[in-house]
Amino acid sequence: MPSEETKERIVKVIEVGRTVLHYGWIPLIIYVGFTRSNPQPSLIKLISPLA
Amino acid sequence: MASSPPVPVKETLLDAYPTLSQGSYFAPISPLFNAYDRFALWRADLGLPSPGTVENLQKETKTTHLSNFIFDGARADLTKSLSMNPLFQVTHSFALGSQTSPSSYNFGAIFGSTKVFLQGGVDHDGNVSGRFNYGWTPSSVSKLQVQLSQQAGHNMIQLEHDYQGADFSLNAKSMNPSPIDGTGIYFGSYLQSITKNLALGCESVYQRPTPDVSELSTSYLAKITGTDKNWIATAQTQGLGVLQATYWQKLSEKVEVAAELQLIAMPNRREAITTIGAKYDLRLATFRAQFDSTGKVSALLEQRFTPTFAFLISGEIDHMKAGAKVGVGVMIESSSLTPEEMGMPPQP
Numbered sequence: 001m002p003s004e005e006t007k008e009r010i011v012k013v014i015e016v017g018r019t020v021l022h023y024g025w026i027p028l029i030i031y032v033g034f035t036r037s038n039p040q041p042s043l044i045k046l047i048s049p050l051a
Numbered sequence: 052m053a054s055s056p057p058v059p060v061k062e063t064l065l066d067a068y069p070t071l072s073q074g075s076y077f078a079p080i081s082p083l084f085n086a087y088d089r090f091a092l093w094r095a096d097l098g099l100p101s102p103g104t105v106e107n108l109q110k111e112t113k114t115t116h117l118s119n120f121i122f123d124g125a126r127a128d129l130t131k132s133l134s135m136n137p138l139f140q141v142t143h144s145f146a147l148g149s150q151t152s153p154s155s156y157n158f159g160a161i162f163g164s165t166k167v168f169l170q171g172g173v174d175h176d177g178n179v180s181g182r183f184n185y186g187w188t189p190s191s192v193s194k195l196q197v198q199l200s201q202q203a204g205h206n207m208i209q210l211e212h213d214y215q216g217a218d219f220s221l222n223a224k225s226m227n228p229s230p231i232d233g234t235g236i237y238f239g240s241y242l243q244s245i246t247k248n249l250a251l252g253c254e255s256v257y258q259r260p261t262p263d264v265s266e267l268s269t270s271y272l273a274k275i276t277g278t279d280k281n282w283i284a285t286a287q288t289q290g291l292g293v294l295q296a297t298y299w300q301k302l303s304e305k306v307e308v309a310a311e312l313q314l315i316a317m318p319n320r321r322e323a324i325t326t327i328g329a330k331y332d333l334r335l336a337t338f339r340a341q342f343d344s345t346g347k348v349s350a351l352l353e354q355r356f357t358p359t360f361a362f363l364i365s366g367e368i369d370h371m372k373a374g375a376k377v378g379v380g381v382m383i384e385s386s387s388l389t390p391e392e393m394g395m396p397p398q399p
Contacts, residue, residue: 002231007231010230010231011231014230018199018206021179021181021197021199022179022199025171025179025181025197025199026158026160026171026172026173026179028169028171029160029161029162029169029170029171030141030160032162032169033133033134033137033139033160033162033169034139036134036137036139036162036164037133037134037137037139038134038136038137039134041133041134041139045131045133046131046133046141
């Protein structure tokens, strides 16, 4: 069984990871898609629903 | 006297690894290798087909029925394909006027290459859902699924690994696993082809909501596929006294029918629901209709006017509760790509 200190550290790491994932997941997909796409799309087409 | 042609000798493990038979290290266990090898050969000789995954056991029935597709109110989906290979598309979806759920806006993005699949969605409240699949080999895929929300306690993380053998499939899944006290829900499932038509399997669920409480339950599955794969029957027991059976048949290229029976026989609750539905795939339209034993009749029409513009209309009448639901929707797919880039043949 891990000690109390380790437990606290794990909880903190999970919390940070969760927050990073929450705000970073969509930007990550857009970044990966934008850089790997062939041909590379323009940014305005990516964001706006009407363009 | 003509000598008989040489019998083709199948390559065995020992032939492939000559050191195994010569090397002294492995000599004591070489009978074991031999036995395993013969068993593997015998198994390969049976030529059993892949049984599909446990998750997709009722997939054919589910895509024929419209329970997963029906909506009410108005909705619009604007999909934009920005790249075909690798796949990259973004979706804006709007829904309003629904009786059951509030109006919502959702932005989604999908990226897919041969090995990696990324999917994410965010709604107007800031709830994020995501999926990440990584294929180590075509038959071995790891999956991560998350649901993140602003409120505490609504977060979900699911780790999953799928392995598909030649005649079996294996899946392990954990939901909200905690590395600290081991709480969470754990799933394990195995499906094995027994004959060319029959596959049997089981799925175990181990629930551990708190460190002191734990519960294990096992359900059993069976799947019978027609020899020419145009009908599939499945049965699944779920925990205590719940049985789910489905039957799906492809009547022609354009028509599929499916029936589903759900039986609940618990001491304090006994009920059964049957659903029968049909799906027509026409050239520019898909029409689904179904009715069930609770008195619900529903239909969904998806009409494509052009390849990029589809119009959806759905309706449901509940005869027992005297209720009705109507939905209309549009789906617009736009693309910044030329037809050549999308891999279509050039128009004359």
